[in-house]
Amino acid sequence: MRVFPFHARHLQCLSRILRPLAFGFGLLLLPPLTAFAAESGFTGMEIQAADQGLRQAVGLKDGHGGIIIRDIMPGSPSEQAGLQRGDILTAFDGVSIQSLNQLVAYMQGTRPGQTVAFTRWHGGKSNPQAIALSTWPTGWDIRTNAAAVVPRLGLTLVALTPEVRENAGLRWGRTGVLIRSLDSNAPAIKWGLEAGDLIVSVGRQLISNPADVDQLLARMGDHWYLLVERDNQVFLAGPSMDKAPVVATSTVLAAKLADGPFVMDVATTSYPGSTTTAPLPSRAGTLPAMPSPLPSPADQEQTLEHLGLSVATLTDARRKDMRLRWSSQGLVVTRVEAGSLAHQAGLAPGHVIWSVNQSAPPSLAHITTALQAPASNDHAALLVEARNGFFLVTLPLRDTQASPLTDANPLARFMDDGTKGQKTP
Numbered sequence: 489m490r491v492f493p494f495h496a497r498h499l500q501c502l503s504r505i506l507r508p509l510a511f512g513f514g515l516l517l518l519p520p521l522t523a524f525a526a527e528s529g530f531t532g533m534e535i536q537a538a539d540q541g542l543r544q545a546v547g548l549k550d551g552h553g554g555i556i557i558r559d560i561m562p563g564s565p566s567e568q569a570g571l572q573r574g575d576i577l578t579a580f581d582g583v584s585i586q587s588l589n590q591l592v593a594y595m596q597g598t599r600p601g602q603t604v605a606f607t608r609w610h611g612g613k614s615n616p617q618a619i620a621l622s623t624w625p626t627g628w629d630i631r632t633n634a635a636a637v638v639p640r641l642g643l644t645l646v647a648l649t650p651e652v653r654e655n656a657g658l659r660w661g662r663t664g665v666l667i668r669s670l671d672s673n674a675p676a677i678k679w680g681l682e683a684g685d686l687i688v689s690v691g692r693q694l695i696s697n698p699a700d701v702d703q704l705l706a707r708m709g710d711h712w713y714l715l716v717e718r719d720n721q722v723f724l725a726g727p728s729m730d731k732a733p734v735v736a737t738s739t740v741l742a743a744k745l746a747d748g749p750f751v752m753d754v755a756t757t758s759y760p761g762s763t764t765t766a767p768l769p770s771r772a773g774t775l776p777a778m779p780s781p782l783p784s785p786a787d788q789e790q791t792l793e794h795l796g797l798s799v800a801t802l803t804d805a806r807r808k809d810m811r812l813r814w815s816s817q818g819l820v821v822t823r824v825e826a827g828s829l830a831h832q833a834g835l836a837p838g839h840v841i842w843s844v845n846q847s848a849p850p851s852l853a854h855i856t857t858a859l860q861a862p863a864s865n866d867h868a869a870l871l872v873e874a875r876n877g878f879f880l881v882t883l884p885l886r887d888t889q890a891s892p893l894t895d896a897n898p899l900a901r902f903m904d905d906g907t908k909g910q911k912t913p
Contacts, residue, residue, distance in 0.1 A: 529598035529621025530628075532564020533557050534660050534878070537588055538576050541882035545869035546576065546846050547612045553586040554578040554609070558871075558878045561625075561661050562756045562768055569619045572610065573756070573878060574846045574871040577617075579607035610846055627663030627696035635668065636698035640705060642674025643667055645687065645698035656684060660877045662717065664688040665698045679725040681716065688722070689715040689772040692750065713745075715752060715772055720813045720875055722753045736814040737782045739768055742775055749775035755815030789822060790852040792859055795883070796828020797821065799841065799855060810838050816873055818842040818849055833870075833883045840873040859885065 538554040548554070557575045560566050579585055580594055581604070598604060600623040608617040627648065634647040645665045646652055656666055664686045670676055689695060690704035691713060705712050713726030724732060724743055733744045734752070741752040751773045769775060789800035799819040800806060806820055821839045824830045841849060845868055849855040859868055870881040 527600060527623065528595060529600050529602050529604070530564070530624045531566045531595075531604075531619055531621060532561035532661075533566040533571065534559040535577075535588070535591075536880060539882060541867040541884075542869045542880060543576070545865060545867040545882065546609065548576065548578070548609055551584075553584055555585055555588060555591060556880050558880060559660055560756045562754045563770065565619050565622050567756050569617060571608065571617065571619070572846075574610075574843050574869070574880070576609040577606045578609050578614065581605050582607075625663070626694070630696065634698055636701065638702045638705070640702065641676040641679075641681070642671035643676050643681070643701075644669045645701060647696065647698055656686075657876060658686065662686060662688075663694065663696055664717070665695055665701065676725075679714075679729075680723075681714075681725055682718070684718070686717040687714050688717055692772045692774070694770070694772050715750075717753075720811055724750070724752065733778075735779055735781045737779050738815065738817060740775070740779055741814050742779055744778050747774075749778045751775060753815070788852055790856055791823070792830075792856065795830045795859060795885075796825030797830035797835065797859075798823035799852065801852070802840070811875075812838070812840060813873070816840045816842075818873075819852065819855055829884050829887070833881050834879075835870075835872070835881065835883075836874075838875070841870055842873060842878075843871040845869050846871075859883070 534557070535555045536558050538548075538556045540552060542556060543549070543552070543554065554576045557566070557571060557573055557577070560571060560573055577585060580591070583594075585591055598621055600621055603618050603620045606617045606619065608615055630647050630649050632647070633649055636645050637643070638645060644667070646668045647665060648658070648663065652666055658666075667676075667681060667683050667685045667687065669683050670681065674681075687695065687701065690701055691708055693700075693704055695701060695704070710727065713724050713729050716723055716725050722741065723729075729743075732750075735742050735744075739755050739757055741754075743750045743752055751769045751771055753771055754768045757768065784804040785801040787801060787803050787805070789798060791798045798821070800822045802812065802816060802818070802820055806812065807814065807816070810820060812820065818841045821830075821835055821837050821841065824835050824837060841855065843849065844855055844858040847854075847858070849858065866884060866886055868883045868885055870883055872879055872881050
């Protein structure tokens with residue numbers, strides 16, 4: 489079946505960790521690259537610096553600094569604490585956050601089990617926020633190169649070291665083992681596997697060590713299957729998997745298998761506007777029953793001429809045609825006029841707008857109103873999903889605020905087909 493439908497630990501690693509900042513990108517605080525470093529606490533968030541336009545758009549009109557949460561790992565300490573994508577963290581332990589470097593240095597001294605105190609700006613209000621740090625999940629802290637051959641499938645697999653992640657351009661937060669190559673007559677070709685695919689699990693067993701794959705396949709015998717991810721899509725590969733019914737909801741993608749529902753992927757519940765608080769199952773986990781499918785919204789589209797932007801609802805047909813993730817929420821960009829405000833901000837067709845000024849856009853009417861140019865504000869803060877992950881856009885709402893798109897503009901890397909951008913090591 490095919491459905492294509494902070495953390496840092498050691499100053500010695502700081503130059504590598506901060507490398508994305510040279511391009512103005514958000515920072516993923518990485519695991520240590522030295523075996524002797526003590527383990528720091530894990531929050532499960534991806535962040536970027538808050539520029540003045542973003543701060544003003546969400547009502548932080550005084551001061552400077554702070555960081556914005558771009559993405560949150562499902563089930564992570566950050567999600568459990570109630571943080572959401574698009575939140576701005578302005579202080580830790582009562583100290584204002586002035587830079588990402590400062591936050592790195594702070595997090596280097598944390599340990600699993602410690603509770604850290606942040607100040608969170610959301611919805612025009614500033615509130616304290618405590619996060620109980622955890623240990624690093626399996627597959628997030630691989631520092632040793634490892635490879636294995638799987639003869640029964642004709643595959644060569646490699647572990648997800650920082651270098652492999654960077655070279656493969658993997659979406660932030662993904663775990664598994666990467667298919668480096670296939671034999672010319674590899675049996676895996678029959679099941680639709682390709683070099684560059686990410687194998688997430690063998691059966692219901694999540695994997696991070698290439699050497700485990702062949703043994704797990706042998707135990708499963710003729711009824712083996714793999715959970716595979718390619719670009720925006722996840723699918724099951726193996727005998728008869730192409731016939732397994734699949735249901736997509738806003739938080740879970742599940743397949744109906746003989747031994748019960750199989751969780752192919754999960755999405756964080758901490759998106760703007762979410763009221764879901766129940767914990768989600770893990771990938772490759774089992775549900776008590778197959779979930780109800782997410783109904784497709786009405787097919788609607790709206791053009792915002794002053795921005796040179798057209799957006800539309802996420803119908804099933806658009807998800808398929810534009811190869812959007814099943815978990816995407818909001819409105820999809822269908823047209824961007826060259827040289828327009830939207831173009832200069834870095835928006836492109838296929839981008840999904842999740843929120844405007846920390847508020848979810850449930851309708852075209854909402855986003856049309858939010859993206860007008862009120863006298864009180866010249867910018868809007870958009871949380872946007874591209875093919876390779878989330879980023880924040882400062883969208884000018886007036887022509888006088890427009891500036892040419894240059895190589896110094898980090899959002900230039902999300903232009904064209906939306907596949908370019910940060911490649912998380």
